[in-house]
Amino acid sequence: MTRAGLFLVVVAISCRSPGPGGSAPQRDSGIAIRVNQLGYRPDARKVAVACTLEPRVITSFVIVDERNRTVFRPTATSTDGPFGPCAATYRLDFSPLRRAGVYRILAAGVSSPPVRIADDVYRGAADSLLAYMREQRSGYNPVFRDSVHQRSDGVLVDHPTRSGEFIPVSGGWADASDYLQYGATTAHATTMLLLAYRDHPEAFADRFQANGLPGANGISDVLDEARWGLAWLLKMYPQDDLLLNQVADDRDHTFWDLPVNDSADYGWGRGARRPVYPCTGKPQGLFENKNRSTGLASTAGKYAAAFALGAAIFRERDTAFARRLAERARAVYALGAAHPGVCQTAPARSPYFYEEDDWADDMELGAVELFALTGERTYFDAALRYAAVEPVSRWMGQDTARHYQWYPWHNNGHYEIWRAGSDSARRVVAEYYARGLEAVARRARNGFRIGIPFIWCSNNLLASFATQATFYRRMTGDSSYIEYETAALDWLFGTNPWGVSMVIGLGDRYPRTPHSVVADQLRLQLTGGLVDGPVYRSIFEHLRGIRLVEADEYAPFNTGFIVYHDDVGDYSTNEPIMDGTANLAWVLAGLSPR
């Protein structure tokens, strides 16, 4: 996602193995039946979507079992008109089929891929996300069994009095397929991992050590990963008045190197030290391009939330670590309260940066986690005040938004207020969530029931929508939005025009050639990585330096207003992303069988 400034030095690519099962509709039919490739839980809503590339009428469908016996009698479809490449879409609702098994859906002479119904279709899904997080580790990296940027991070830049000072900040995770690191995305990712563990510890295994190498250590792997994030965030907040926000910048994009031999040059020589940027509350950028930063609160609130949540979760396991986190949570929250406004990421040579425009959501979450940790009422009152500033995540209901303009894409704070609050506070935040869900649902009257804007990171918006819908359903018992909630997850796992699961390694057909140096040069499958996802054609066609390097196996489905390419050259739709991956952790963990 951050490779926008990159003019790819694309290595020769040959002998790529195609994914199993072609993406093309069945021969001459022009019809594809898309399903959730993980499967369906027996009590879930179950809907497949038929996409016809030319106008075709599909009136009914049947379902057969593995022995070809009809188990679901001819049932009427519901037609929903065109969407993207589909001249028509049909929803094939088989929710009444509850018996566990493996089936196929037949309609108009076309068969779906195998469809699984079982209690455990999401077993291991949340846990598998962690494989990608481990692969993205900076500092010591368990995939390379080597250090990554361990001695190079970092030299303080853009500080009024201390620029040039070395501050040890190695650790954390690379943000995506580049090696930049951001406090805001890392703090959100860490929070999502901690929430996933707090609410659904059973979804995670213990097969890895703290350093990410194989071997159980008696600690849930999701906590090992969350602690990796927390340890880095502590380094990024070394003193009460020094809040660090970013390591490296888009000069990283000059080369297509593995992280262990990153040859980016920030003015101290190739492969030498990397810059670390503080939040200054002012527009930042060392060269001609500047961001629009106005304060510290957006980053401070996120750090405060991760620290406070970490302090609560590690209280029994490691008292000293938890005490340190609690102390840092209070300090960074106070810093944010004193400096309202946003701290955006800093551009260098390219004009692109994360244009976060909201900070009340972050301070809300920081405040409510501090209340949960300390019981001090002033934090709770502050959380409610911040919540009222941004009741609805502002991309919801919109056609478009700037890059990371409204981040995180859902507001965890409302759910945390609900957990801690009185009945009246609970009603208020539930209504806030409902407004956002309604705004998205109103735009989702299409065959796929998808109402998000197809900006960069559209998959993250879907993960967040599903998370918010799940929060809301738990808070209220109101299932009004469950069709959209289910559709969002189904889309991520294959019920989309391309029939692609957007998480590498999950499902039958998933991204085989993601935009990643590590995957490309080492022929390594980045299991668990969520890719950016489809974007508006208008966005794709205006990106700098983008070029597909292989024939497009999904070409028949890239004729509409949104596109997706399983191509190493497409940094807009096919790049795995660290914070998007972690953003899926809570909702997938909640689907894991107990």
Ligand SMILES: [Ca+2]
């Ligand atoms: Ca472990």
Ligand SMILES: [Ca+2]
């Ligand atoms: Ca924000």
